[in-house]
Amino acid sequence: MMSRVNQITSANSLRLQHAQAGLPAGGSTDNNVQFAELLRQEVNKPRSVQFSKHAALRVQERGIEMTDTLLSDLNQAVQKAQAKGAKDVVVIGKSGAFIVNVPNNVVITTMSGAEMKDNIFTNIDSAVLI
Numbered sequence: 747m748m749s750r751v752n753q754i755t756s757a758n759s760l761r762l763q764h765a766q767a768g769l770p771a772g773g774s775t776d777n778n779v780q781f782a783e784l785l786r787q788e789v790n791k792p793r794s795v796q797f798s799k800h801a802a803l804r805v806q807e808r809g810i811e812m813t814d815t816l817l818s819d820l821n822q823a824v825q826k827a828q829a830k831g832a833k834d835v836v837v838i839g840k841s842g843a844f845i846v847n848v849p850n851n852v853v854i855t856t857m858s859g860a861e862m863k864d865n866i867f868t869n870i871d872s873a874v875l876i
Contacts, residue, residue: 793851795824801844801853808858810841823874824848832872838862839876 794817797805805812820837827835828848837844842858845867857865867873 792821792825794821795846795851795853797853798855801855804856808842808856808861810856810858816841819876820844820846820853823876824851827872827874830872834870835872835874836867836870837874837876843867845870 804810816839819839823837824835824846827837827846832848834854835846835848837846840859842856843862844856845854846852847854
């Protein structure tokens with residue numbers, strides 16, 4: 747679910763795209779159809795996971811290197827979990843584990859590979875290995 751700020755930003759972004767395409771703000775049905783198509787594309791665009799302040803701090807403290815590949819793998823794992831109806835998922839990879847709230851697309855916390863040993867993951871409904 748998008749937050750109110752993201753909805754406003756997305757709507758403003760669409761208005762800007764609409765205007766840059768030389769389309770008037772109001773008007774004929776053709777313009778409304780084009781705007782509706784832009785809106786549909788924006789809503790259906792996959793969003794990248796965000797990191798909570800806590801998770802970002804843990805990434806830094808634990809020396810987890812967030813590469814483009816790792817971020818891409820994390821995004822794909824979350825999309826797969828979302829497709830299966832997951833709400834809270836642990837994504838486990840070589841770099842560590844990431845607890846993600848799927849509906850909000852937010853990494854809640856993370857731990858390095860060494861810290862995963864002897865830990866228990868609670869309040870999750872799914873796991874994805876990357």
